Amino acid sequence: MYKKEFEQTGSIKQTCILSLFIQNGEIDKIGIEDLPKQFLNFFLAGTExxxxxxxxxxxxxxxxxxxxxxxxxxxxxxxxxSALALSNLPLLNATIKEILKYQGPGNSLLDRIAVQEHYLEDIKIEKGVIVNVYMKSVHRDSRFYTDPHCYNPLRWLETKENKYLLPFTYLPFSARPRNCVRQHLALIEARIILNSIIKNFNFELNEGYKLILDFKFSPQPQNPLSIYFNRR
Ligand code: HEM
Structure with a gap:
């Protein structure tokens, strides 16, 4: 359908991955088997x-x-x-920023294959080895953060952490060309959902519940969170 539209009009109204590939003359680079893979990639990366x-x-x-x-x-x-107004609420954004530092869902999603032999100080990394950059170890490093193991959203309202953060010491969405393609969407979604929940409900943890984290695709509670929501 898009190919036909492109052939007939020279452009495609809808912007999506397929239309971009067609317009760039690169559609032959994607096989039909890539489509479900990409769907799964976006679905898992975007919901979980x-x-x-x-x-x-x-x-x-x-x-x-x-x-x-x-x-x-x-x-x-x-x-x-509006999404724009929510992006300007200091405490809401500090709370989101801090959970991404403290217990971010993308903590273990930063894998790379070494394309050549390399030394990290005296540690040899052979070509072809998969290296996982565990971003939580960076986020909990006392060289970069005061009280690194403390969940403290207020740190982002104070000038020190906000202004003097060194490059690559805050990596919840990774960095460089392969970083998270939808990080801005993720933040917009989180602000909208949290705004609505916090506005409408008081919430408290079921007394008997104890949080134990499992480390799967993202750090997950072993048992589903058990929280009472009371309408305000
Ligand atoms: C809080 C939410 C999210 C976090 C913490 C997160 C984090 C990450 C991280 C750490 C990576 C790996 C980047 C790398 O290898 O350098 C990644 C990749 C990716 N993310 Fe997200 N992500 C989030 C939400 C989303 C959403 C909402 C979508 C899409 C709707 C999405 C789509 C993707 C895709 C497609 C990739 C693969 C990019 C590539 O390989 O080039 N993510 N994300």
């Missing part, structure tokens, strides 16, 4: 991560009641629910 991010924030807000209340105040005062 953001839902995990929101779930973890809700969990930590049940643990820090004061933060939950402060966020409610910030959100109650904001009358504009």
């Amino acid at each position: 991560t953001t839902s995990n991010l929101v779930g973890m924030i809700i969990y930590y807000l049940t643990q820090i009641k004061q933060l939950q209340q402060k966020l409610q105040q910030e959100i109650d005062q904001n009358t504009d629910q």
Whole structure:
């Protein structure tokens, strides 16, 4: 359909992966078998991560009641629910930024294959070896962060962490050309979902629940989070 539209009009109205490949004359580079793979890639990368991010924030807000209340105040005062306005709420954004540092869903998603032999100081990495950059070890490094193991969204409101962050010390979406292609969408989604939940509900953890994390695609609670939501 897109090919036909391109042949007839010289352009394609809809912008999507296929239309871009067709317009760039590169459609032959994708085989039919690539389509389900790419679908799965986007589906998993796009759903698991953001839902995990929101779930973890809700969990930590049940643990820090004061933060939950402060966020409610910030959100109650904001009358504009647009994505742009939500991107300007300091505490909401600091809370998201901190969970991405503390327990980000993309922690173990940074794999690379060594294209040549290389030494990391005295550690030899042979060509062809898969190297996983564990970003949590960077995010919890006391050379870059004060109280690195503490979940503290307020650090992002203070000048030190915000202004003097060194390059490549905050990597929740990775960096360089293969970084997360939809990181901005993920943040927009997270702000909208959290804004709506925090605005409408008080929430608390079921007393008997204990968080134990499993490390799968992303760090996941071993048992589903058990949280009571009470309409405000
Ligand atoms: C909080 C949410 C998210 C986090 C923390 C996250 C994190 C990451 C990380 C760490 C990578 C690996 C990058 C690398 O290898 O250098 C990645 C890749 C990717 N992400 Fe995300 N992501 C999130 C949400 C999303 C969403 C919502 C989508 C799509 C709708 C998405 C699509 C992708 C895709 C397609 C890749 C592969 C990019 C490539 O190989 O070139 N992600 N993401």
